[in-house]
Amino acid sequence: MFYGLALVFAATLCAAQPSPEELAPLLAGLEAQPAAIERRVPLSTNDPTIAPLIDLQVFAPPAVPKQGTSCTVILLNHTFGDGSFNAPAIVAYVPPTDASCGEVGNWATISMNLSVYSIGTQYDRLGAIYLSHSEIWRTSSAEPTKTGTIWNTIKDVTHFTPLFAKPGDLMMDFSNIIAPDLLLDGVFDVILSATFYVPTEQFPAAISSDTIIPLSNLSPTLPNFFTISDDIGGITNVTLPSSAVEAYIEIFCSGNSAEEFWYLNTPDEFVQDFPESTGVIGKGSFREIQVLVDDKLAGVVWPYAVIYTGGITPSNWRPLTSYGAYDQPTYWVDVTPFIPILLDEQTTHTVTLRVVGQGLTAPSFNSDWFVSGSIHVRTGTSKTTGKITSYNAPALKISTTGGSTPGNTTVWTKVVAHRELDIESELLTSEGKKTVSFSQSLDYVNTAQYADAGWIQWGQQSTVGTTVAKHQGKQVLRDAFSYPLSVFSNYSLYEEQFGGYGSEINQTHIRALQPPIGPYRAIQSIQHARGQIGMDDWPGLRHAINGTGATEQTFAYVDGRGESYFRDVAAKNDGWVRDAVWGTLRDANPPVPRNQIFGPGGGPGFRRMVGRGMR
Numbered sequence: 206m207f208y209g210l211a212l213v214f215a216a217t218l219c220a221a222q223p224s225p226e227e228l229a230p231l232l233a234g235l236e237a238q239p240a241a242i243e244r245r246v247p248l249s250t251n252d253p254t255i256a257p258l259i260d261l262q263v264f265a266p267p268a269v270p271k272q273g274t275s276c277t278v279i280l281l282n283h284t285f286g287d288g289s290f291n292a293p294a295i296v297a298y299v300p301p302t303d304a305s306c307g308e309v310g311n312w313a314t315i316s317m318n319l320s321v322y323s324i325g326t327q328y329d330r331l332g333a334i335y336l337s338h339s340e341i342w343r344t345s346s347a348e349p350t351k352t353g354t355i356w357n358t359i360k361d362v363t364h365f366t367p368l369f370a371k372p373g374d375l376m377m378d379f380s381n382i383i384a385p386d387l388l389l390d391g392v393f394d395v396i397l398s399a400t401f402y403v404p405t406e407q408f409p410a411a412i413s414s415d416t417i418i419p420l421s422n423l424s425p426t427l428p429n430f431f432t433i434s435d436d437i438g439g440i441t442n443v444t445l446p447s448s449a450v451e452a453y454i455e456i457f458c459s460g461n462s463a464e465e466f467w468y469l470n471t472p473d474e475f476v477q478d479f480p481e482s483t484g485v486i487g488k489g490s491f492r493e494i495q496v497l498v499d500d501k502l503a504g505v506v507w508p509y510a511v512i513y514t515g516g517i518t519p520s521n522w523r524p525l526t527s528y529g530a531y532d533q534p535t536y537w538v539d540v541t542p543f544i545p546i547l548l549d550e551q552t553t554h555t556v557t558l559r560v561v562g563q564g565l566t567a568p569s570f571n572s573d574w575f576v577s578g579s580i581h582v583r584t585g586t587s588k589t590t591g592k593i594t595s596y597n598a599p600a601l602k603i604s605t606t607g608g609s610t611p612g613n614t615t616v617w618t619k620v621v622a623h624r625e626l627d628i629e630s631e632l633l634t635s636e637g638k639k640t641v642s643f644s645q646s647l648d649y650v651n652t653a654q655y656a657d658a659g660w661i662q663w664g665q666q667s668t669v670g671t672t673v674a675k676h677q678g679k680q681v682l683r684d685a686f687s688y689p690l691s692v693f694s695n696y697s698l699y700e701e702q703f704g705g706y707g708s709e710i711n712q713t714h715i716r717a718l719q720p721p722i723g724p725y726r727a728i729q730s731i732q733h734a735r736g737q738i739g740m741d742d743w744p745g746l747r748h749a750i751n752g753t754g755a756t757e758q759t760f761a762y763v764d765g766r767g768e769s770y771f772r773d774v775a776a777k778n779d780g781w782v783r784d785a786v787w788g789t790l791r792d793a794n795p796p797v798p799r800n801q802i803f804g805p806g807g808g809p810g811f812r813r814m815v816g817r818g819m820r
């Protein structure tokens with residue numbers, strides 16, 4: 206039986222990925238793994254997990270001057286425990302004044318270090334850090350061990366220099382719930398620091414924007430991201446400096462609650478094929494984050510699916526998380542072509558961050574998405590004027606098809622989407638006349654197969670695209686990406702006492718990004734994870750009482766400064782199997798210590814953990 210619901214069209218899936226030339230140094234770097242690092246002596250031991258267990262998301266550390274001075278400032282030292290849900294820590298921020306920190310606003314690099322310690326039992330929780338109401342970091346937590354877990358992540362925040370150069374408020378939301386009746390006792394001890402690097406001859410001061418305007422709810426006390434659960438989105442009134450010559454929006458976004466696994470959600474057309482008890486979630490798998498200027502589409506984000514540490518099968522992600530879990534990728538839209546509209550003094554102006562799904566009834570997605578951003582503005586010396594000369598934003602092309610066998614014993618669905626966007630403006634700026642353009646070409650395919658009334662699901666998703674912005678012929682932004690994802694999950698025995706569930710996941714993040722501010726970088730992360738969870742009671746309060754989990758990852762990074770970072774790492778059953786790190790940035794983010802390496806069999810396994818991921 207077939208339900209042909211919309212026109213299927215031919216999508217061009219090959220054009221948009223990073224070019225072979227961009228991938229070559231990543232692949233060559235991974236090939237060139239030094240033999241000396243590979244020769245590890247595994248600890249053949251049955252000892253319990255070494256405490257504290259080092260848990261990590263693989264990341265390339267920021268490039269910093271090799272000589273010269275720097276200073277480190279503790280921004281926040283806070284415990285997120287009972288009462289921290291929707292109650293961010295807020296502290297005053299003042300730019301560092303010590304001589305070792307250099308001239309305020311004239312730094313080579315600003316790096317931030319988020320260090321978290323947790324002991325006990327806890328779900329994965331979402332965190333966000335804001336400086337003067339602009340989000341600068343979206344993170345989540347580990348599911349900690351009973352003997353203590355620590356995770357450190359370092360992030361380059363140099364492009365937020367205008368915010369770091371003036372006093373403001375630093376807010377960190379890490380909404381946690383302590384509930385003894387649910388045995389949730391893991392608090393998060395956070396130390397957040399920033400290191401300011403003084404420029405050197407070889408590593409000059411970073412070029413940043415002049416002004417940063419938050420796109421957030423601006424609340425002085427509550428998390429600043431928009432919690433979006435309608436088709437309207439989060440709206441910010443924006444007044445741009447009248448001499449603006451460039452304006453770029455950086456966007457943070459993540460699905461929460463019924464949208465945490467948006468890429469596995471079922472098209473509404475097929476939800477009724479499943480019994481209600483399976484709990485299949487509708488509104489389909491396609492999600493687009495839109496940026497609108499005065500309600501006119503200015504750009505879109507087709508996000509990479511971050512899987513949190515409690516996601517799909519928690520045992521997959523301890524101690525090696527999915528890429529993005531502790532430092533989520535962000536996305537750029539160039540709104541420079543809209544500067545003439547934003548500077549029109551006849552009316553007030555808004556920038557809207559909107560989420561669009563594929564639900565058949567409003568809202569088009571489930572509750573909810575957390576979205577925020579900031580506009581990075583470079584100014585000139587006189588008022589900018591101009592006009593949009595070409596605006597080509599055809600409607601999203603999306604088709605949904607699917608079918609089932611008699612009795613709906615198996616069901617399949619397929620969603621295909623394509624988006625083109627081309628905007629061009631003529632600007633008259635203090636730097637002269639400029640033709641500026643922003644274009645996007647994006648392709649999406651999601652296929653899903655279901656068995657056992659939906660308790661078993663295979664989902665494959667491909668998201669590829671290229672975003673390019675040019676100012677007077679010069680490329681100022683290019684984002685070429687490919688995010689394949691394949692998830693098999695099996696909840697067949699979920700409803701049985703001593704039942705369980707398991708999954709196998711392949712996820713890749715390939716991205717060549719020339720951001721509008723900061724150096725070019727290319728990243729390839731390839732992960733393969735699989736695991737099983739065994740549970741106790743049913744119905745009633747359940748615990749994961751045992752399980753297995755294994756994750757392997759290769760990671761490659763090269764940037765426009767000639768820096769590189771390569772990692773070949775694997776973890777299994779709460780222990781590190783192997784960890785090799787090489788490349789010029791190795792020393793800033795070295796492998797886990799040898800005493801945490803268990804060898805091929807992995808660690809001692811999982812004993813007491815709590816179920817499926819939620820906020």
Ligand SMILES: *[C@@H]1O[C@H](CO)[C@@H](O)[C@H](O)[C@H]1NC(C)=O
Binds near residue numbers: 279282396
């Ligand atoms: C953080 O605060 C705790 C408790 O006040 C203190 O013991 C610890 O030294 C502080 N850590 C840092 C790095 O400031």
Ligand SMILES: *[C@@H]1O[C@H](CO)[C@@H](O)[C@H](O)[C@H]1NC(C)=O
Binds near residue numbers: 319320357359396398
């Ligand atoms: C990050 O901060 C933690 C906690 O203060 C510290 O132990 C760690 O050494 C820091 N890492 C780096 C690279 O500075």
Ligand SMILES: *[C@@H]1O[C@H](CO)[C@@H](O)[C@H](O)[C@H]1NC(C)=O
Binds near residue numbers: 442553
């Ligand atoms: C934005 O401006 C409109 C009127 O132009 C006003 O009604 C609205 O309250 C403003 N929103 C915020 C968040 O300030």
Ligand SMILES: *[C@@H]1O[C@H](CO)[C@@H](O)[C@H](O)[C@H]1NC(C)=O
Binds near residue numbers: 475476477478479613
């Ligand atoms: C199969 O799906 C159809 C259409 O979605 C629905 O009407 C029907 O009740 C389902 N049959 C079974 C046996 O679940």
Ligand SMILES: *[C@@H]1O[C@H](CO)[C@@H](O)[C@H](O)[C@H]1NC(C)=O
Binds near residue numbers: 691692693709710733
């Ligand atoms: C993941 O990739 C491995 C290796 O290519 C393959 O054997 C496995 O079937 C894949 N699993 C899923 C769920 O995609």
Ligand SMILES: *[C@@H]1O[C@H](CO)[C@@H](O)[C@H](O)[C@H]1NC(C)=O
Binds near residue numbers: 661696697
């Ligand atoms: C799902 O898990 C159950 C229980 O472990 C197993 O019997 C079954 O074969 C699995 N199904 C698939 C398709 O792997």
Ligand SMILES: *[C@@H]1O[C@H](CO)[C@@H](O)[C@H](O)[C@H]1NC(C)=O
Binds near residue numbers: 703739750751752753
């Ligand atoms: C998990 O515990 C249950 C109940 O004690 C047991 O039947 C099952 O074999 C265990 N599974 C593993 C993988 O240890």
